[in-house]
Amino acid sequence: MSELLFARYAPKNLEPVNTIGAKWARLLDALELAPTVKDRSVCVKMHLGGGTGFTTIHPYLARVLVRKLREAGARSVFITDSPGAVAAAVERGYTTETVGCPIVSLSGLADTFAVDHPVNPPLRDFTSVAIGGEIIHAEVLVDFSHVKGHGACGFGGASKNLSMGCVTQKTRGRIHALEGGLSWDRTLCTHCRACAENCPNEAISFDDQGTFEVFYHNCKYCQHCVLICPRKALAMEGGGYRDFQRGMALTTRAVLDTFAPDRRLFINLLANITIFCDCWGMTTPSLVPDIGILAGRDIVAIEQASLELIRTEDLIPGSLPPGWELGGHGHLFERIHAKDPYAVIEYLHEFGLGSRDYTLREID
Ligand code: SF4
Ligand code: SF4
Numbered sequence: 001m002s003e004l005l006f007a008r009y010a011p012k013n014l015e016p017v018n019t020i021g022a023k024w025a026r027l028l029d030a031l032e033l034a035p036t037v038k039d040r041s042v043c044v045k046m047h048l049g050g051g052t053g054f055t056t057i058h059p060y061l062a063r064v065l066v067r068k069l070r071e072a073g074a075r076s077v078f079i080t081d082s083p084g085a086v087a088a089a090v091e092r093g094y095t096t097e098t099v100g101c102p103i104v105s106l107s108g109l110a111d112t113f114a115v116d117h118p119v120n121p122p123l124r125d126f127t128s129v130a131i132g133g134e135i136i137h138a139e140v141l142v143d144f145s146h147v148k149g150h151g152a153c154g155f156g157g158a159s160k161n162l163s164m165g166c167v168t169q170k171t172r173g174r175i176h177a178l179e180g181g182l183s184w185d186r187t188l189c190t191h192c193r194a195c196a197e198n199c200p201n202e203a204i205s206f207d208d209q210g211t212f213e214v215f216y217h218n219c220k221y222c223q224h225c226v227l228i229c230p231r232k233a234l235a236m237e238g239g240g241y242r243d244f245q246r247g248m249a250l251t252t253r254a255v256l257d258t259f260a261p262d263r264r265l266f267i268n269l270l271a272n273i274t275i276f277c278d279c280w281g282m283t284t285p286s287l288v289p290d291i292g293i294l295a296g297r298d299i300v301a302i303e304q305a306s307l308e309l310i311r312t313e314d315l316i317p318g319s320l321p322p323g324w325e326l327g328g329h330g331h332l333f334e335r336i337h338a339k340d341p342y343a344v345i346e347y348l349h350e351f352g353l354g355s356r357d358y359t360l361r362e363i364d
Contacts, residue, residue: 002298004305005030006360009271009290020271024061024293027363028068031295036140036263038073043138045106047146047161048081048089051281055272057146059098061293065144065267066100080106080134081165106132107168114168117258119250123243126178129251130168131258140263141256143299147268147306149275149287151223152179152236153245154333154341156277157306158266158299159348163251171251176221178247180237184212188233195225195234200281222279241339249347252299256353266302268294270309275321275336284321287332288314300354303345307331 007023016022044065049056062079069077081089083105089095096102107114113133119126135141145161153160164172189212196204203219206212212234226234256264270291274284291309294302312332320326326335333341349356 033072154339
């Protein structure tokens, strides 16, 4: 049974001291950071978003975290993400001035500063991952994640922030590739070209006969094309999302293995819970009201609690994209994306990374 701290977004009254900004500071005090970070270098892994997507973690929350880490005696603190996200972070308000510490690419400017680590156990030919050098060389990891939906695996939280977020683009592509390849149904396709126009990597084209082609060198297996196709003419085939989830869990384990268990902190923000991942580079309505912030030292527990706090009955009317409806059964994310979001938690638990049982200690 793991204990998680929980700061609820909803205030009990309208005094500023009872709102989330003040509770956030109290939550960090309750985490007792000093034994973990004193005299050590601390990397804060965030997803800084992209494009016009600004429903990521607000710079204010990052700034308070950085200040608390420093007050607890951290020797150095930096925020890190992939090279592209860091280069464009200023567009969404993240600068050294706003967050209070350097923002550095985890794998260098050219995405080549990385160290290969084995995955254990291997999944077919998925035997190693290239983890960003700045992650490897830090002494303490703060996994500061924004929880949201995800088309490829149901949801993105602490595990996705580490697995897809702490590795090079090449490794990221290999994790996505565990899902398989794209199939195209010519009989359904109207050649509207929405897939090609919305592929963030210009990987899709049509030949002279109108046949769909993918340049897999560029494809990141993000499935934007699958989801945007109005005719459902595209599908991702292969090992499926469960292999993708398992690959994420294996990579999460590889990243966490580079830090001693007492030098890992997990913080999940459950606000602006959008339908898709921040990597889509756009802002859409929140699916449910803002819930709060969870923090703890057990990645399994924090992922489990995050999903359990997101309830189908809280779905905000009008928050789904036009024409979308809830399907099937299960968790809200499963009814939207048809992927069991608990799968990655099952694998993280199988790999001994934590407990699915937890208690919540609410920060008043
Ligand atoms: S979005 Fe779908 S229907 Fe449109 S061109 Fe692409 S595959 Fe065809
Ligand atoms: S999966 Fe993503 S990167 Fe690959 S072709 Fe589709 S939209 Fe482009």
